[in-house]
Amino acid sequence: MHYSNPDGPIWIGAGEASGDMYGALLARELRNLNPGLKIMGMGGPAMEAQSVDVRHSMKLISLVGGTEILAGLPRIIRLLGEIKRSLMQERPRAIILLDCPDFHFRVVKIARKLGIPVYYYISPQLWAWRSGRARFLRDNVRKLICILPFEKAFYRKYDMDVEYAGHPLMDQIPLDELDTISREADRIAILPGSRNREVSSLLPEFAATARNLLRNNPNLRFSLVRAPGMEPERLAEFWPDDIPVDLVEPDDRYHAIRQARFVLAASGTVSLECALIGTPAIIAYQLSKLSVFIGRMIINVPFISLPNLIMNREIFPENIQEDARAENLTRLAESWLDDTEYSRVRSELAALRKEVGEPGAVARAAEIIFNDIPRA
Structure with a gap:
């Protein structure tokens, strides 16, 4: 059974x-190669x-951790059936x-049965x-394109067709533009993540940290950065009205990151964004207790944030679970x-930017x- 059509669209x-951000960039570049190309998919x-x-x-698969899935x-x-x-x-x-292996590996299986070639980017x-x-x-993907410098060697160990882009x-x-922007010494940016679970668990701790910092630093100002797809009303649920933000x-998130003295951020792509822009970040993350218990048994890397993994040392402090509380975050921020x-x-x-x-x-x-x- 072969449903692949050499004149058909490309599915992202x-x-x-x-x-979603990387898929948009990829769609633009694919159309530069073929202006009439039809592109569809999930995003x-x-x-x-x-x-x-x-x-x-x-949004249908915007979940965090094994227990939440x-x-x-x-x-x-139901979604997999609709995609098929x-x-x-x-x-x-x-x-x-693009990434999301827990979901996309199932899409890979569907594509394999339909005879459609699969490329794994990110x-x-x-x-x-x-x-x-x-x-x-x-065994199931035609080619893998990796984005981190150490990934190619890892996948080559498994005899994969892999290229580093x-x-x-x-x-x-826009690094050249951002490099010209001056920092505000009294501004802290807050990036609580793009998933509901991240926001509900981390934003209250970030808000409490802001309140603590204001006691000794009343001139501080805070920027709360909304992730794509995250509704402002959701953020307002977890940010107190009496703390100006x-x-x-x-x-506008890149400008906000650049203007800040430093950032309080959920672990994720934003940690690398901050690093490339040149703004230090304090990283925090929380999961359900069961997800953490399982994760600690099977995770085999020393760090969770990309800047630390790329440089193989702690550049940004990582605060996981009980460490991601306002008391600890306040101490680091002060x-x-x-x-x-x-x-x-x-x-x-600066060295990290060159490494990427x-x-x-x-x-x-x-x-x-x-x-x-x-x-x-």
Whole structure:
């Protein structure tokens, strides 16, 4: 059974805000190679802004942790059925999947049965946990395109067809422009994440941290950055009315990060965004107790944030679970306001930017995929 059509559209699948952003960049570069190319799939507002026909909203799988996924399982099963019907009807020439392995591995199985070639861009972080799943990619994915410098060697150990294109953030972030922006010594940016679970668990702790800091530093100002797809009303639920804050829209987040002295942030892509922009960040993360218990048994990397993983040392302090509380975050933030360790962290970020590589990563990834798609 072969539903792949060499003249059909390209299907891009993204399941979270960062994937939506990278999917939009990839769609733009694919159309630079073929201006008439039809692109459809699953994603969010960034992909829609690039005229991608988003058939399925990424909000349907915006979940965190193993235990949270169980609660949404019926919805996910229905969504997989809808995607299969879409693929059978539209007969894409290729499918490009971005991260989200727990969901997208199931899409890979569907595509394999339908005879549609699959490319995995923004390779899943299997080097962090459940490394054996790399064999599944080797057996079912035509080509893997990785974005972190150490990933190619990891996947090559599994005899995969893998290429390193560089990190797409180097194309997304206007670094030359941002480098000219002066910092505000009394401003702290807050980025509580793009998922409901992240916001509900971390934003109250960030707000309490802000309240604590204001006691000794009444001139501080705070910028609360809204992630794409996160409603302002949701953020307002967890931010007290008596603490002044500037709400920053998603399109202005890079300027807000650059203007800040430092950032309080949920672990995720934003940690690397902060590092490349040159703004130190205090990283926090919380999961359900069961998710943490399972994770501590199977995760095999020393850090959770990308800057620390890339440099193989702690640049940004990581605060997980009970450490991600206002008391601990306040202590770290006050030390940075007093310049303890803050200058050292800033000095490390220039080296990290060089390590990530040159711009043009998304164009390289698009060319790798486009030139590899079977033509008949």
